[in-house]
Amino acid sequence: MSVSITVNGKHHVLNVASDTPLLYVLRNDLQLNGPKFGCGEAQCGACRVLVGHDATYSCVFPVGAVGAARVTTVEGLGQGKQLHLLQEAFLAEQAAQCGYCSSGMLIAAQALLERDANPDQETIRRELAGQKCRCGTHNRIVRAIQRAAKEWRA
Template sequence: MGIPITVNGRQHVVNVAADTPLLYVLRNDLQLSGPKFGCGEAQCGACTVLVGNDATPSCVFPVGAVGVQRVTTVEGLGKGERLHALQKAFLAEQAAQCGYCSSGMLMAAKALLERNPDPDQAAIRRELAGQKCRCGAHNRIVRAIRRAAQELRA
């Protein structure tokens, strides 16, 4: 029996067990490579996606729990000439080195800006506490999120 799921505005039916981690469905069944496998224990943030409007570690979130909520991955933010303000700001601030954490950082930032369109540095750092960056780009990431917030408010 298939599980219906809406990802990045497109409806899909996946033939997997309901307890299959959402990350595996996104990467293996839907061929979306944005969310990354990092730790498999919801500790690093590399797999973060939006389920509804909530930043969610997809490595431990069962696909059967998605229900009617929409799932958004970094691929659903923007592409090519139509980048989201967060993606533009990450580029402008050079907020990625290796880029492994970028997808999760962007999705956590998107969830934050949906709730709080004008976060201060402390709020951004609290939101990113579950997102690990081994390269040390956190200061640039914080600047990028502030920049995107300003652009989105304008």
């Protein structure tokens, strides 16, 4: 079956079953390594991508359900060598250790900032509840999102 999707601004027509998880298409067919396979059950958030403006667990989201929405992975946040302000804030706050959760955290943060340009700590923590970080850098991640939010508003 042929599926048509737009990922990071590029249109693709792929020969995949419509019930194939979006994560598999992103990683295997489009060679995008930002979204990670973590649990396969929408519990850890390592696989999250934006589908439209919604942070979506791509490990359980069928590629056929994307429809006309645009998909954005962490690779699509920045512009070439220019990092996105969230990526810069994560670096400045040393918010990543192993980095496995980082792409999902960045995507969740992007979705949050698109809805709320001035989130408080409680809101950020609530929005990140679906993201797991085994390294324990949650406090740094929250600070990074707050830093990015300041720049977002400026």
